[in-house]
Amino acid sequence: MDMTDLADGKLAAVLRECAAARFTGVLRVDGQPGGTIHLADGMISACETSGAPGLEVVLLRSRRVSVADWDAAFTAAAVRDREMTAELIDRELLGTGEVEALLRTTLADAMFALVSGEVDGWAEAAAADCLLPLTPPARGGWLLNEAARRAQVLASFGESAVSARDRVAAAPGTAQATRVLGPGQDELLGLADGRRTARDLAFARGRGLYETMLQLTRMRAGNVVVIRSFDAAPDGAEDDRTGAGSGGGVVAGWSWVRCDSLRNVCVPAFTSASACVALRERVRARATSASTDDS
Numbered sequence: 154m155d156m157t158d159l160a161d162g163k164l165a166a167v168l169r170e171c172a173a174a175r176f177t178g179v180l181r182v183d184g185q186p187g188g189t190i191h192l193a194d195g196m197i198s199a200c201e202t203s204g205a206p207g208l209e210v211v212l213l214r215s216r217r218v219s220v221a222d223w224d225a226a227f228t229a230a231a232v233r234d235r236e237m238t239a240e241l242i243d244r245e246l247l248g249t250g251e252v253e254a255l256l257r258t259t260l261a262d263a264m265f266a267l268v269s270g271e272v273d274g275w276a277e278a279a280a281a282d283c284l285l286p287l288t289p290p291a292r293g294g295w296l297l298n299e300a301a302r303r304a305q306v307l308a309s310f311g312e313s314a315v316s317a318r319d320r321v322a323a324a325p326g327t328a329q330a331t332r333v334l335g336p337g338q339d340e341l342l343g344l345a346d347g348r349r350t351a352r353d354l355a356f357a358r359g360r361g362l363y364e365t366m367l368q369l370t371r372m373r374a375g376n377v378v379v380i381r382s383f384d385a386a387p388d389g390a391e392d393d394r395t396g397a398g399s400g401g402g403v404v405a406g407w408s409w410v411r412c413d414s415l416r417n418v419c420v421p422a423f424t425s426a427s428a429c430v431a432l433r434e435r436v437r438a439r440a441t442s443a444s445t446d447d448s
Contacts (some may be wrong), residue, residue: 164272171192175195177194180276181277182274184273188202194293196293197293199283199330201263201283204317205259205266205361206361206362211359212255215358222246238252253287258361260296265299314370317366319351320381322378335371338377342378344376430448
């Protein structure tokens with residue numbers, strides 16, 4: 154797919170049809186990274202993809218919300234059968250306007266990751282549960298145009314542009330003590346080990362994919378980092394699934410992280426949000442069963 158003309162891609166046509174038909178359900182998109190788009194009356198309420206961090210990852214990795222507070226809110230929402238966003242607001246972990254702004258931002262980032270990758274096909278399905286939907290939902294046209302705008306910004310850097318699947322390493326001879334880096338770039342440089350991709354770095358830091366790609370692109374243009382293609386064998390690659398380090402272990406370019414809604418389950422970072430919602434139902438069932446036994 155042409156990175157500079159995303160809004161006119163084949164996925165845009167089906168989203169326009171969904172909008173015209175006021176379709177409510179999910180659109181399962183096959184490809185790399187692929188994902189699931191949730192629609193309500195033709196508008197988009199969520200996009201689940203392994204290609205970009207969702208709100209949960211952003212909040213926890215950035216420490217905006219603590220793990221303990223998130224776990225407590227998640228359990229309460231599951232037991233009471235209410236939306237996670239409402240629980241976060243009631244516990245004063247986030248404000249109402251803040252939740253909407255963050256959900257809109259992460260939704261736009263997820264759509265950018267989805268349409269800037271490879272789209273092989275799609276299929277409509279019935280509506281499914283979504284942990285963190287945007288209310289009210291966003292128009293598909295706006296999201297696709299925003300994805301196209303972001304792609305054009307990156308393309309304007311020419312050969313320096315970094316893709317989500319590029320492995321990033323510090324440029325030879327780079328010494329942080331002798332260079333003045335921009336905000337957040339020192340952290341990126343410390344994590345850029347030649348094994349992590351731009352996508353991995355976004356997850357490791359709890360930052361948006363586009364924000365991370367743009368920073369890395371600027372750093373590459375300034376000869377601070379170099380890239381290797383996704384298909385190139387990374388130096389010292391090994392099968393590390395222990396989750397060691399800031400971003401977890403890396404296997405063939407993917408970061409392995411804990412499923413942030415279930416602390417006792419270790420899953421790949423590309424586990425779908427739908428799978429975590431299914432696991433949430435098990436938590437709710439166990440909690441209900443325990444409550445019944447106690448009584």
